[in-house]
Amino acid sequence: MTTTLSRARAALVGTAVAMAFTSAGAATLDLTGGYNVCAMTDGAWACSANDSSGSTGSGTFPEFVGTAGGRPDTYFMYNTTTNPLEAGNEAGNGLNQNRDVTLGDFAVVDFMGTASFMFVLDINQLRPDPLLSLNHVSIFMGDGSLSGYDAGADTLGGVAATWAMPAADTIELNYSLAAGSGRGDMFLYVPISYFAAFGTSAHLQLYSAFGSPNNNNNGFEEWSHLSCTRTTGATCYTPPPPPQVPEPGSLALLGLGLTGLGMVRRRKAG
Numbered sequence: 001m002t003t004t005l006s007r008a009r010a011a012l013v014g015t016a017v018a019m020a021f022t023s024a025g026a027a028t029l030d031l032t033g034g035y036n037v038c039a040m041t042d043g044a045w046a047c048s049a050n051d052s053s054g055s056t057g058s059g060t061f062p063e064f065v066g067t068a069g070g071r072p073d074t075y076f077m078y079n080t081t082t083n084p085l086e087a088g089n090e091a092g093n094g095l096n097q098n099r100d101v102t103l104g105d106f107a108v109v110d111f112m113g114t115a116s117f118m119f120v121l122d123i124n125q126l127r128p129d130p131l132l133s134l135n136h137v138s139i140f141m142g143d144g145s146l147s148g149y150d151a152g153a154d155t156l157g158g159v160a161a162t163w164a165m166p167a168a169d170t171i172e173l174n175y176s177l178a179a180g181s182g183r184g185d186m187f188l189y190v191p192i193s194y195f196a197a198f199g200t201s202a203h204l205q206l207y208s209a210f211g212s213p214n215n216n217n218n219g220f221e222e223w224s225h226l227s228c229t230r231t232t233g234a235t236c237y238t239p240p241p242p243p244q245v246p247e248p249g250s251l252a253l254l255g256l257g258l259t260g261l262g263m264v265r266r267r268k269a270g
Helices: 005-012 248-269
Strands: 028-030 037-041 044-048 063-066 075-078 107-111 114-122 131-142 170-174 186-191 203-210 222-225
Touching: 028 037, 044 170, 063 075, 063 203, 131 186
Parallel strands: 028 170
Antiparallel strands: 037 044, 044 186, 063 222, 075 203, 107 114, 114 186, 114 222, 131 170, 131 203
């Protein structure tokens, strides 16, 4: 399934609706009050659902990590090719619930004037208690097989996060804004500058933790991303070119020029 970039923007970014912003310095980022509420967390933007319609299913936004439902009140999950999963990792067994992804499939969007990757979180809660706390998100780059999360160091398999929410931040989400499966309850825009050191074949793993103080009561949370290979007109990620290193001859000429300039200055001073 493919779609046009303009349709994706209209359905998911909500450009026609003015956005409200929470305090960027707050440790609790409350996105529960309405549509298009955005807050910044470590250079990235987290936004609530943009309207009560539209789908973020596996076409334009392919899922890559999610649960199979019935999870504990508090839990974590991340995608990895390592099997069996780390104890406590609640990623599901289905292909779309634990999928290997590389940067070459990520579309680049402009959000708040910054080139960014768009991640979409779909949550599911019981309607009498629709709030859910997202306690942490970390993104790791490697070969896709990283396993063994260390919460104290915020590392996966000993590798530091490429981007992560500050430990003090918690994002509060409201399932009732976009109730139902396959709907975007939160949009996370992470600037591509964090990934400048990685090529298109680099593997991305996303860790997330939920449930405190607003606990999980239904499971079936899942993350997806905007795919450039499934979205007509989208721009695929390409790493920035490496910095230019001057040729040895150029360095020599520069040295001669500086030497000559110094001699001219000495003559004038004399």
